[in-house]
C-alpha cells in the first residue's frame with residue numbers, strides 16, 4: 001500500500017451487532033481506491049449496505065465491480081480508503097482478516113468448489129477447520145444447508161459430476177454453512193448455460209427474502225429489478241448512480257447509466 | 269508422377285536399411301566370440317550363485333534406500349517449494365540457492381560431502397539407524413529434494429488461484445488453505461513426474477557404493493561389483509542389471525500410463 005487510509009480512525013472502533021443497532025451498516029465502504037500498477041480501477045468508492053439489505057452492483061465490463069467486491073473481504077488489498085464490516089475497520093493492519101472473512105460468505109463466477117473433495121466435504125471442511133465444529137455437527141449443518149439449495153441427495157458426489165448450476169448451488173451452501181452475516185456474489189450466474197441460470201437465481205432470491213444481507217454483482221437486470229433493495233451503477237471508478245431499482249433501471253438520472261442500460265438491452 | 273517416384277524412393281531406402289541391419293547382424297555373429305562372451309557375462313553357475321543374496325539383501329536394500337531417500341526428498345522438496353513460493357524474500361532466496369546448488373552438483377559429490385567430509389570436519393559419525401547407511405540416504409534425499417521442490421512448485425502453481433481464494437474467503441488461514449486445499453491438488457497433478465523422480469532415485473542409490481558397506485548394507489551395484497571381483501567375471505553385473513530392470517521398467521510404464529490418463533482427463 002502506497003499511502004495510508006485517507007480518513008484515519010481510532011484503532012478501536014467498537015464492534016456493534018447490526019442486528020441490535022440498525023444504524024450501523026453491515027458493509028461501509030469509504031473513499032475506496034484501488035490501483036493495479038498505474039491503472040486506477042476504483043477512484044474513491046463510497047457505499048454502505050445496511051443489515052438485511054440487498055444491493056445489486058451493475059456496470060460495464062472492467063468497471064471494477066469484482067475488484068470492489070474482492071476488496072470487501074480483502075481478497076484485494078485496497079490502495080486507500082476504509083472498509084468497515086459491522087463496525088470493524090478491516091483495512092486496519094491489526095485486523096484479523098480470517099476472523100472477518102468467516103462472517104462474509106463469497107460466491108464466485110467460476111464456483112471454485114474444491115474438486116478433490118466430495119460435495120459434503122466441500123461444505124464441512126471450513127466448518128471444522130475454521131469454526132471448530134465437530135465432524136458430526138458439521139455434517140448435520142451441511143446436510144441441512146444442502147437441502148436448502150435442493151442438493152441433499154448429491155452430498156456423496158464429487159463436484160465434477162454436477163452441472164454448473166448444481167455446482168454453484170453447492171458453492172452457495174458451502175458459504176451458508178459458515179452462518180455468515182452477509183453474502184457477496186460475483187456474477188454467480190455468468191458462467192452458466194442459460195437454462196441453468198434460473199435455479200441459482202431462485203436460491204439467491206430465497207436467501208434475499210429470508211433477510212440475508214447481500215451484495216450482488218450481476219448482469220441479470222431482471223433479478224436486480226425484482227430482488228434488489230438498491231441498485232448501484234459503477235462507472236469511471238466511482239458510484240455513478242444509485243437508488244431503488246425502479247429508479248436506476250427505469251428512469252436513470254445520469255447519461256452514463258442510460259447509455260449503459262441501452263447497451264445491455266441491445267445485447268439481450 | 270512425382271508421388272509415384274517418391275514412393276519408389278522410400279521403398280528403396282527401406283530395403284537398404286534392412287540390408288544394412290542384416291549385414292551388421294551377420295558381422296556380429298561372425299566376428300564376436302560368443303563363447304567368450306557367454307563365459308564372461310552369462311556363466312550359469314556364477315549367475316545361480318548370486319541368488320538368493322542378490323534379491324534378499326541387495327535388491328531389498330536398493331528398494332529400502334530408495335523409499336527412505338524418496339520420503340526424505342519429498343519432505344525436503346515440499347518445504348523448499350513452499351519457501352520458494354513464500355512472500356518473504358530471504359526465504360525465496362534460500363530456496364533458490366538450495367535448488368540451484370543441489371541440482372548443479374553431481375550427486376556423487378554430495379554423497380561424499382555428507383558421507384565423508386562433514387563427519388570428518390565435525391568429528392562425528394552419522395549414527396546408523398536400523399542398520400541403514402544414514403549419511404548416504406540423507407545425501408540422496410537432499411539431492412532429490414532439490415529436484416522435487418521444482419516439481420512440487422510447478423504443481424502448486426498449476427492449481428487455479430480461485431482455489432486459494434475460495435479457501436481464504438471461508439476464513440481459512442493461508443497455511444491451512446495450502447495444507448487442506450492447494451497442496452493435495454498439486455500432488456495429484458505431479459504424481460507422474462514424482463514417479464519419474466522415484467526411478468531416477470532408485471538408479472542413484474548405486475552411487476552409495478562409494479560409501480564403505482558391510483555385507484548386510486550392500487545394494488545392487490555394490491553387490492554386483494563385489495561379485496565381479498570375487499569371480500573375476502561379469503555375470504553378477506548382468507544379474508544386477510536384470511533386477512534393476514525388473515523394478516524400473518514397470519515403474520516407467522506406470523508413469524507413461526499416468527501421463528496418458530492425465531492428458532485425457534484434461
Ligand SMILES: Nc1ncnc2c1ncn2[C@@H]1O[C@H](COP(=O)(O)OP(=O)(O)OP(=O)(O)O)[C@@H](O)[C@H]1O
Nearest residue numbers: 036037041059060061062063064065066067068187
Ligand atoms: N489482479 C489484477 N491485476 C491487474 N489488473 C487487474 C487485476 N484485477 C483486475 N484488474 C483490472 O481492473 C479492471 C477492473 O477489473 P474487474 O474485474 O474488477 O472488472 P469487472 O467490473 O468485474 O468486469 P467484468 O464485468 O468483466 O467482470 C480491469 O481493467 C482489469 O483488467
Ligand SMILES: [Mg+2]
Nearest residue numbers: 065066067187
Ligand atoms: Mg468481474
